[in-house]
Structures are given as C-alpha cells and as structure tokens.
Amino acid sequence: MAEQLICITCPLGCRLEVERLPAGGLSVSGNRCTRGARYAEEELLAPKRVVTATCRALPEDRCRVPVRTAAPFPKEKAGDLIRLLYSLEVRLPVRRGDVLVPDALGTGIPVIATRTLD
Amino acid sequence: MRELSYDAAVIGGGAAGMAAALEIRAAGLSCVILEREDHLGGILLQCVHNGFGLIEFDEELSGPEFAERMEERFRASGADAYLGVTVMDVEDAGDRKVLFGYSAEHGILRVSVRAVVLAMGCRERNRGNIRIPGARPAGVYTAGLAQRLVNMEGYLPGKDAVIIGSGDIGLIMARRMSWAGAKVHGVVEILPYPSGLTRNIVQCLHDFDIPLYLSHLTTGIFGGDRVESVEIAPIEDGAVRFEKAFRIPCDTVLLSVGLVPENELSKKMGVELNPMTNGPWTDSRMMTNVPGIFAAGNVLHVHDLVDYVAEEARRAGAACARWIRGEGPGRELRVKAGPNVRYTAPCRVGPESPNKLYLRTLIVKNDAVLEVRLDNRVVQSRKKAHIQPSEMISVTLDPKDLAGAGPDSVLEIAIL
Numbered sequence A: 001m002a003e004q005l006i007c008i009t010c011p012l013g014c015r016l017e018v019e020r021l022p023a024g025g026l027s028v029s030g031n032r033c034t035r036g037a038r039y040a041e042e043e044l045l046a047p048k049r050v051v052t053a054t055c056r057a058l059p060e061d062r063c064r065v066p067v068r069t070a071a072p073f074p075k076e077k078a079g080d081l082i083r084l085l086y087s088l089e090v091r092l093p094v095r096r097g098d099v100l101v102p103d104a105l106g107t108g109i110p111v112i113a114t115r116t117l118d
Numbered sequence B: 001m002r003e004l005s006y007d008a009a010v011i012g013g014g015a016a017g018m019a020a021a022l023e024i025r026a027a028g029l030s031c032v033i034l035e036r037e038d039h040l041g042g043i044l045l046q047c048v049h050n051g052f053g054l055i056e057f058d059e060e061l062s063g064p065e066f067a068e069r070m071e072e073r074f075r076a077s078g079a080d081a082y083l084g085v086t087v088m089d090v091e092d093a094g095d096r097k098v099l100f101g102y103s104a105e106h107g108i109l110r111v112s113v114r115a116v117v118l119a120m121g122c123r124e125r126n127r128g129n130i131r132i133p134g135a136r137p138a139g140v141y142t143a144g145l146a147q148r149l150v151n152m153e154g155y156l157p158g159k160d161a162v163i164i165g166s167g168d169i170g171l172i173m174a175r176r177m178s179w180a181g182a183k184v185h186g187v188v189e190i191l192p193y194p195s196g197l198t199r200n201i202v203q204c205l206h207d208f209d210i211p212l213y214l215s216h217l218t219t220g221i222f223g224g225d226r227v228e229s230v231e232i233a234p235i236e237d238g239a240v241r242f243e244k245a246f247r248i249p250c251d252t253v254l255l256s257v258g259l260v261p262e263n264e265l266s267k268k269m270g271v272e273l274n275p276m277t278n279g280p281w282t283d284s285r286m287m288t289n290v291p292g293i294f295a296a297g298n299v300l301h302v303h304d305l306v307d308y309v310a311e312e313a314r315r316a317g318a319a320c321a322r323w324i325r326g327e328g329p330g331r332e333l334r335v336k337a338g339p340n341v342r343y344t345a346p347c348r349v350g351p352e353s354p355n356k357l358y359l360r361t362l363i364v365k366n367d368a369v370l371e372v373r374l375d376n377r378v379v380q381s382r383k384k385a386h387i388q389p390s391e392m393i394s395v396t397l398d399p400k401d402l403a404g405a406g407p408d409s410v411l412e413i414a415i416l
Helices: A034-045 A075-086 B015-026 B042-046 B063-077 B143-153 B168-179 B198-208 B264-268 B306-324
Strands: A003-006 A015-020 A026-029 A052-058 A065-069 A089-091 A099-101 A111-113 B002-005 B008-011 B031-034 B050-052 B080-082 B086-093 B096-103 B107-113 B115-118 B122-124 B140-142 B160-164 B183-188 B216-223 B227-236 B246-249 B252-255 B259-261 B293-295 B333-337 B341-345 B355-361 B365-374 B377-387 B393-397 B410-415
Touching: A003 A034, A003 B198, A015 A034, A026 A034, A052 A075, A052 B143, B008 B015, B008 B096, B008 B107, B008 B306, B015 B031, B015 B042, B015 B063, B015 B115, B015 B306, B031 B107, B042 B063, B042 B143, B050 B063, B063 B306, B086 B264, B096 B115, B115 B306, B122 B143, B140 B143, B143 B168, B143 B252, B160 B168, B168 B183, B168 B198, B168 B252, B183 B246, B227 B252, B293 B306, B306 B355, B333 B341, B341 B410, B355 B410, B365 B393, B377 B393
Parallel strands: A052 A089, B002 B107, B008 B031, B008 B115, B031 B080, B115 B293, B140 B252, B160 B183, B160 B252, B333 B410
Antiparallel strands: A003 A015, A015 A026, A052 A065, A065 A111, A099 A111, B086 B096, B096 B107, B122 B259, B216 B227, B227 B246, B341 B355, B355 B393, B365 B377, B365 B410
C-alpha cells in the first residue's frame, strides 16, 4: 500500500507516494528532486525530530528553563522524552549549552539548556 | 529626570532592535536601545522550539538561543540598553529627536538623539478583531499568550483545545499543547490553504493526527463560565453552509489569526502607515516620511522568519548611520505592487545603489514567474517553483536593473 508524505525539505512541498518494496527499501514518486527520495527514506525508516520543552527551575519562582535535544531525536521515543523533560527540575544558575541529560533514553543524544538563567 | 544623549536610539530590544543597533555601532556611532520588558530578545524567549538562525548563524537554534547570541554580539558592540523602559513620546526638536520614557528603576528618561529606529515588533489579533460570535466564557486565549503561559510560566491553559486560524504560532502551539498533555481537537482555517509554513503543518499537525479544517468559518464559541464548544461551518463555492455546521467540544480556544505591527507611537510621531502592512511607508533606506525616523522588523511588516527580521534591521541600522553622517538619499523610484503582489517593503528603491525588497504574494502557485518591470519593460524575470502567501519572497535589484530610470519612472513587481 502506498503511503503519502509531504516533503518539507524546501517550500515546494512535493506530495510523495512511497511504496515499501518486498525486498526492503522504498520506491518514491512525486518528488521533483533527489532530496525528496532522501526525505522519504528518513521519514519512513528512521524519522527524527529536535525535541524542545521547558523544565521547572529551582528556586521555583523563576522563569522555566528552555531545553532541546542537541541533535534530531528518534520520533518514536519523543513522547517518552517529553514526559521526562516536563518532570525535570533544573537548579539555577544554568548556562546556555549546559548538558542537563547526557544520554536521553539510551540514544546517546544529550539534552541541553538553551538559555542562560542566573 | 535622567538625561541621556546618543547619536541614535532604537525603540525595542528584540531581534530587529539588536540587529539595527549592531550596525549603528559598527559605523562608529553611539546607540541606545530602549526596551519595555526587563530583558532583551523580545518574543524569541517564549519561542522555545527550534528552526531559528539558519541564515544569521548558519545553525538551527531555538528562539532563546538566537536571542542570547544576538545579545552577546550586541553587548560586545558597546551599545547601551535600558530595560523596563516604556517610550511614551518622541518630540521633534529641529535636528534632534527627544524621546521620553519611564521606568520603575530610572523614573523619567529624556533621551536626545539624532535619529531613531523603530523596532517595536507586532502584537496578536484577538477575538474582537475578527468578530467571532457567541458567548464570552473563560478559556479563549491568543496563541502567543498561551505560548508564554506554557513555555515560560508553566501553566497549561486547558485540556481540550481547538485552534482558530492556521498561522505559524497556532500550529506551533498545537504541537506544544499536545506535548504538554492536552488534546488538540482541530485547527480551523477560513481560507482554502493553510496560513502557516508547510513544515509546521507536517511536524505540528500530522505528527499528532490533529485535523485541519480548511475552508471553515467559526460560527460561534459556546459555554457558560468556561468554553464548552466551538461551532464551525464549511465554506463551499464562496458561501457559508450554515446547515452543515457542527460543534467541537473543548474547554479552550486558541486564536492564531494574524499579527499587527505595533505603531501607536509611530502614529503619534506623524509617521504615515501603509494600509496593506499596517507598518510605515519607507523609502529605499527604510526611512519613514519623518526625516531621521527609520523602521525595521515586524513593526514595518510581519515577517515569517526572524532571520529575515535581522537582515532587514541590519540594513535599516546601516542606513540610519549613513543618514546621521549626512549621506543623502540620492534619487528614489516608487515601487508598485503589481498583479498578485500584496505589498513590497520598502516601497521605494534607489537606482544608484543595490536594493533588497521583501514582498508577499496573494496567491498559491507552482511554477510562477516573478517579473520586475521598469516603465512596462521587463528588467528581471525569475522562475519560482512554488509561492504562497505565508512565505515571504525577497527580490534584489542592482543599479544595472534600474539603468535608464527617469524622474517619473515606476517600477512594478508582478507575479504571474
């Protein structure tokens, strides 16, 4: 069965039709350039997102600490990561780029603070 | 009263204000930012998602990172910033402008400068602006306010949300509300196409299976003390089909129905506004009709990327510095928004220098052509694989494109 995707590599937004081949791999149509095929491959076989959230700051009366994964993160684990980040407490001060979670859910990808709060 | 004197003042310390100030300092002039909030960075600090900075920093950053890196450049430039200062009035005192601001910390500030860059940004349109009928329950927020509540203050405005309007902030908030534990039951858009970027449709709606109701009018908000439902009706062949209206139960409504440049102060100064953008008319140097008053960023016209805001504000800052140094404007040509072009900013070009314009189209089209005509003669023609109103288009015009322009020449930009 063909799956439908919209390529978001550029503003063109090609409507892609992707078929999983019995031998493995994908057959992609509807893309106007090779980047579309690459996008479909990544999006169907190993989709990733940069996950962002804010964490509670301690002491509590301060603005929340914005955080993100330092690299695109496996999409199927994003929900679990979000739950983890929303329950995290960060003691101030924190500097932009500080590693708050060194290895998020065993992916090897760190979560970093994205704002300096003293 | 505290008295200050600088070559230039920038009103607003967001991305536009900091970028303009950087260029003014780079030209060797003194500069001060007057910022209403107690921090620099403006709205970027609540935009904790990523996707900022690909042009300005050649990296994909979150909003707070973009703001902080701009602030580091700004601090290194030696410009000053006064925070928590609201500018109330700007007086024209011959060859100087006098700004009056107040703050809890400094009391009344009197700032005397040669020139001013307006960089106050924009604000959200709300329910009153689009006249949604129905009850007046609690639970109706603009998307940006909800963004601030969730991302900075740690409050979730509700558990079951409907988002009216498919602007980028609404789409970003559909994802954020879902991540924060709420259920988003739909995004309602009156137009037949989304108002936000395709990237956000895919990553903020499709990823969470949130329905997008295109060509649907919101016909009512219902509830007592709290929102209970939103009623929407399809638009078919230009007519609202009220008999097909249906209700979506929810406890929260987020509005993402456009942004308006914040120009109350500009109007007080006698700055004339373009009704297509609600921002000032400017010449090719981004100077308004009031000599010495420049404008850039979302106060001039609403941008879709902060990188474009910074780029435009850098040009305004550099032009402001040249004006203070006494460099004249040279000749100017009027730019006409031709077929399928909603507006261009700025709306004038200088035939003797390179020019950059931003414009928005009125249509959604693949394989379009952008045409620049000087007195009906095509001087530039560029293929555009895809255009849509939500994606700003930039045009660069060199002196060779504008050679042969006479005093009454008109430059027209069209999309075909």
